[in-house]
Amino acid sequence: xxxxxxxxxxxxxxxxxxxxxxxxxxxxxxxxxxxxxxxxxxxxxxxxxxxxxxxxxxxxxxxxxxxxxxxxxxxxxxxxxxxxxxxxxxxxxxxxxxxxxxxxxxxxxxxxxxxxxxxxxxxxxxxxxxxxxxxxxxxxxxxxxxxxxxxxxxxxxxxxxxxxxxxxxxxxxxxxxxxxxxxxxxxxxxxxxxxxxxxxxxxxxxxxxxxxxxxxxxxxxxxxxxxxxxxxxxxxxxxxxxxxxxxxxxxxxxxxxxxxxxxxxxxxxxxxxxxxxxxxxxxxxxxxxxxxxxxxxxxxxxxxxxxxxxxxxxxxxxxxxxxxxxxxxxxxxxxxxxxxxxxxxxxxxxxxxxxxxxxxxxxxxxxxxxxxxxxxxxxxxxxxxxxxxxxxxxxx
Amino acid sequence: xxxxxxxxxxxxxxxxxxxxxxxxxxxxxxxxxxxxxxxxxxxxxxxxxxxxxxxxxxxxxxxxxxxxxxxxxxxxxxxxxxxxxxxxxxxxxxxxxxxxxxxxxxxxxxxxxxxxxxxxxxxxxxxxxxxxxxxxxxxxxxxxxxxxxxxxxxxxxxxx
Numbered sequence: 001x002x003x004x005x006x007x008x009x010x011x012x013x014x015x016x017x018x019x020x021x022x023x024x025x026x027x028x029x030x031x032x033x034x035x036x037x038x039x040x041x042x043x044x045x046x047x048x049x050x051x052x053x054x055x056x057x058x059x060x061x062x063x064x065x066x067x068x069x070x071x072x073x074x075x076x077x078x079x080x081x082x083x084x085x086x087x088x089x090x091x092x093x094x095x096x097x098x099x100x101x102x103x104x105x106x107x108x109x110x111x112x113x114x115x116x117x118x119x120x121x122x123x124x125x126x127x128x129x130x131x132x133x134x135x136x137x138x139x140x141x142x143x144x145x146x147x148x149x150x151x152x153x154x155x156x157x158x159x160x161x162x163x164x165x166x167x168x169x170x171x172x173x174x175x176x177x178x179x180x181x182x183x184x185x186x187x188x189x190x191x192x193x194x195x196x197x198x199x200x201x202x203x204x205x206x207x208x209x210x211x212x213x214x215x216x217x218x219x220x221x222x223x224x225x226x227x228x229x230x231x232x233x234x235x236x237x238x239x240x241x242x243x244x245x246x247x248x249x250x251x252x253x254x255x256x257x258x259x260x261x262x263x264x265x266x267x268x269x270x271x272x273x274x275x276x277x278x279x280x281x282x283x284x285x286x287x288x289x290x291x292x293x294x295x296x297x298x299x300x301x302x303x304x305x306x307x308x309x310x311x312x313x314x315x316x317x318x319x320x321x322x323x324x325x326x327x328x329x330x331x332x333x334x335x336x337x338x339x340x341x342x343x344x345x346x347x348x349x350x351x352x353x354x355x356x357x358x359x360x361x362x363x364x365x366x367x368x369x370x371x372x373x374x375x376x377x378x379x380x381x382x383x384x385x386x387x388x389x390x391x392x393x394x395x396x
Numbered sequence: 397x398x399x400x401x402x403x404x405x406x407x408x409x410x411x412x413x414x415x416x417x418x419x420x421x422x423x424x425x426x427x428x429x430x431x432x433x434x435x436x437x438x439x440x441x442x443x444x445x446x447x448x449x450x451x452x453x454x455x456x457x458x459x460x461x462x463x464x465x466x467x468x469x470x471x472x473x474x475x476x477x478x479x480x481x482x483x484x485x486x487x488x489x490x491x492x493x494x495x496x497x498x499x500x501x502x503x504x505x506x507x508x509x510x511x512x513x514x515x516x517x518x519x520x521x522x523x524x525x526x527x528x529x530x531x532x533x534x535x536x537x538x539x540x541x542x543x544x545x546x547x548x549x550x551x552x553x554x555x556x
Contacts, residue, residue: 093421172453218501218503220451328423330471330482
């Protein structure tokens, strides 16, 4: 340090990276205490997107919660749908037919691919790689076209039902998926060539936002951020649900837990998810997609209009809600960000007593101050991106 | 360790603290006295046979009409044993407080703030017990069952 620097009077400056900021997607407020460009302290304020998910769930019936789950992690809505449906089915103690399980796996993995595309696209764009954003948004759009054919909506899918699905796969879905994946793989290779050995990208991401494995676990990290730190925990392998135990896939694990490892883990997970979808489409069995339990899942409209018992069940389940036995369960699925857990408490009536979502990006956002202390203000950008904090899920 | 083995171990280690244990749909649950929650959580984390190193979720449930009214629910996961357990501590309405377990798992920091924000349960020993999801100036604790869904707030004003 020069003589003038030693005698220079400095003080910390507090800057507000307010909730409305291009980088803080999901609306988060960072109050950064700066010493020049070095972050001395960082305070995170969330809750700008809090919409009262749990209160709304307690106010409606069990099936009415389903559209709310779309709006949790809104970049991978199908995973939230599936997670909630699996949790309620665990309360009932039932399992859906095989075809339904395979289609749910396909839906989950496609949502996961879309989430990873979005995350890498946004992350790369914010450090300057605009082209990557356009390439991956094109790839994501192809998958959204497929989802639109499947369930009618690109984002707020509302496709899964408790005890089944809204509708079966449309005609030619397999062939269209294969074609879309071909283009997605080309775009993936392009992005890989643009970023993975890119000097600027590596300088911005390598050794930034590092989280050692022990601390990551203490903070409650799960998902790609935890796997980037070297901990091979994936709910699909640890507690297999649906038909994941019959599909062949690997979970990529990083080493240092920095942003570059998070990027690499997500890139590889895209490839693995495409593998899973292709296997699931190949192994898809024939059969019903809905459980034949009228008190849990509607019968077909044909039945409802012609048979009085089906009509009565339909009426009852809509007006009073389906009625699971009294008790509580916790069911977790592997969301795109980590362990998406649902803790449901039932008192035997048609309305939930408690419908809690364990948000995977909540602990990672809580660890932002820990990751950013001593780093430069510019490091906040890639770190916050690679955590993939989704406002809808973190704030509910 | 099977779920029942975890519950047996906690019951043997803390015979006066564990009120009830049960397993339903594969989930192991232990209801404990809130005074001993810190000791129980430290034991769950540090005992080599249990090794619950993840605090996955911390939430509360309002059983309005029952006494004690609230239940603080902890979901723990052991990576090495691949085992989950649920610990519930009952908190009465009158003395609505429980010890904070931030010193055991730092993940509890934000989760406890959220429970304080939405339910009004105070966590003794928490370093920064402020509202997290709701804004300063919000009145009341909305996830309590006696908070009406359509309640208006002073900073927002009436509907018309």
